Amino acid sequence: MPASGCGPSQRPRFLDAGESALVVEFGRIVEPALHDRVLALDAAVTKARIDGVIETVPTYRSLMVHYDPRQLGREELARKVQLLLARTTSVTIAPARRNVPACFQLPYAEDLTEVAQRLHVDEAHIVERFTQAGYRLYMYGFLPGFAYLGRLPHELEIPRRETPRSPTAIGAVQIAGEQVVITGVAMTTGWYMIGRTPLRVFDLERETPFLFDVGDEIVFEPIDAATFERFS
Amino acid sequence: MSGRLRVLSAGPGETIQDAGRYGYLRYGVVASGPMDWIAYEILNRALENPRDAAAIEISRAGIAVACEAAPLVVAFGGGGFIWERSGARLSTAGIVRLEPGEHLRARAGSSWGNWTYLAIAGGIDVPRVLGSRSTYARFAIGGIEGRALRAGDALAACASDAQPQTGALLTPLLERPKGSIRVVLGPQDDYFTDEARATFFTQAYTISTRFDRMGYWLEGPRITHSGGFDIVSDGIPLGAIQVPGAGQPLVLMADHQATGGYPKLGTVARADIGAFAQHRPGENVRFEACTVDAARRALLDVYASLERPLSRASDEALASSNLIGGVISATD
Structure with a gap:
């Protein structure tokens, strides 16, 4: 196993992902x-705005x-990146806080009962603990608008399903491992759907198609089913 | 009245693609774009189209289209496919002027090639979604209603003043790829044993039947990880060679996801990604390690070749069986 757990204090590594992408790796955790x-x-x-840079993709750790290698x-x-690094070592960007209304009741909290049984806690406690925490949007991936949030309070950690469940709805708030995701599309999933937001996290018709940016802090605000329906 | 192409029949994998969707990887939106970008780019250049004009990408299932309403100038080629105009065989690549009522048909050649392209002068006019006309069928965006083409679809072209000369297009860039595929090591080559790296670059790998626009699985000697095979997700470029726990590599192609959690042994050089894409299931591929500099030089060489005027044979030659025999025997 290569060196893991490189902390943020260490010098970032420059790794090549072909001749058209450079990875600046800050750690592996x-x-x-x-x-x-x-x-x-x-x-x-x-x-x-470096000439020749096409786009950047922030992830958990890199x-x-x-x-464009032509330019x-x-x-x-x-x-150029090294110079920017030197200037940003002590810079911390204040996250934008996003309040996300979400319903943690049936029919939207499809898997909440199952999670409560598996974790041996009651449903109200799960919702309370879940909504007390703030979640950092670490990165997008897997599918457009599929936002990985973290981290889940330890007592709510639950292993991913061994076999995927039936497709969840758009806006499903799902948990597995130490992660939380909000989905932009309906999809089969190995995660547990504990609630649903009426917000469209991804909407091509909107001027800003994606509601959240990497780095945002997401806070869930519980709403009841009637409020959810008014939103939609 | 301007002409349009009517799809008469299409397999499941025929999609509209442009140069790709850029700027949204950070939101998990894949770039898409052509599987063989060199073939795609040759056609747009030959038609004096914008470099990112939308064209049809055609899989081995083939396609048949008809010209309607007014004449259309189209370019076709890539992957050694067999092209016919209203039943008469054409060269494997060329520019033709279609009259209303004429048909154009593409089917895969007998020995190589997965993808061929059909471009219209001006480029196909479908709405841009997130800045691109490329179809990403898995997420239903781009192209026509986000889906693959099907019989009945009508494709109009954007305006073009160009008067490209018709005839066969002759360039080595459209011939059957020879030799090994160049790979830049990294970014997680240190997750593999020395022996695994040596194996990858000395043994032949076979393209699996599990292949699509998202990725090509390879079959061959197992690639052993030196430790774990789960990594905390990071970015994925086009051509990344990802190795999940079972040790069989997966090469990520045009519709690959933006981020992922398996170690990546290397990245296929951009100059060779189209050639790699044209390898069929069951075909063997060999990989060769190269430096970032060498991969960049190879790419600049491809662009230099693209800048050179294409040699063109006349219309008579396009239809002449001698030339067709000559062109096809070299590749098919």
Whole structure:
């Protein structure tokens, strides 16, 4: 196993993902301070508008910089990123806080009873603990608008299902492992759907198709089923 | 009145693709775009289209289209497919002017190639979704209603003043790929044993029947991880060679997800990704390690070749059995 658990204090590593993408790896673990550094560099690279940089992809632990090798060589890009890194070491970007109304009652909390049984706690306690915490949007992936949030309070951690459940609805609030996701589309899933938001996290008709950005802090506000229906 | 292409029949994998959807990977939206970007780009250049003009990507299932309402100038080629105009065989790549009522049909050649392309002068006019016309069928965006083409679809072209010369297109870039596929090591090559890396670059791998626009699975000697095979997710580029726990590599293609949680041994060089994509299930592929610099130079060489004017044979040659025999025997 290679060195793991590199903390945020360590120097980031520059790794090549072909001749058209450079990975700036801050570590190999999930850790808010490490993700802060990803976000700071992401903002700095975006702001710098380096010729030849196509787009950046922030993840839990790294920033992938996609570039056009016709305009920009690897070494030149690495030099520019290194300069930006030096300037952003102590920068922390304050997260935007997003309040997300969500209903944790039937018919929207499809798997809440099952989660309560598996964790041996009552449903009200799950909702209370779940909505007390704030969740960082660490990254998108898997499908468009599929946002990975973390981290779930320890006592709510539940292993992923061995076999996927039937498709969940758009806006399903789901948990598994230490993660929380809000889905932008209906999909079969190995996660547990404990609630649903009436917000459309992804809507092509909207000027900003994606409601949230990587780095946002999501706080769920419980609403009852009647309120949910008024929203929709 | 402007001309349009009517789809007469289409297999399940025929989609509208442009140069790709950029800027939304951070929201999990894949880039899509053509599987063989070089073939796609040759056609757009030949038609003097914008570099990102939308074209039809055609899988081995083939397609048949008819020209309606007014003449259309179209370019076709890639993957050594067999093309026919109203029953008469054409070269494997070329530009033709279709008159209303004429048909154009593509089917896979007998020995190689998964993807061919059909471009219209001006480019196919479908709405842009998140800045691109590319179809991402899994998420139902782009193209026509986010889906693959089907019989009955009508495709109009954007305006074009270009008067491209018709005839066969002759370029080595459209010939059957030879030799090994270049791979830049990383970003997680240190998750594999030395022996595993050596195996990957010395043994042949076979393209599995599990292949689509998202990725191609490879069958061959197992690639052993030196430790765990779960990593905390990070970004995925086009051509990433991801190795899940069972040790069989998966090469991520045009519709690959933006991020993922398996170690990536290397990345197929952009210059070779189209050639790789044209390998059929059951075909063997060999990989060769190269540096970032070498991969970049290879890519710049491809662009230099694309900049050179294409050699074109005349219309007579396009329809002549001699030339067709010559062109096809080299590739088919």
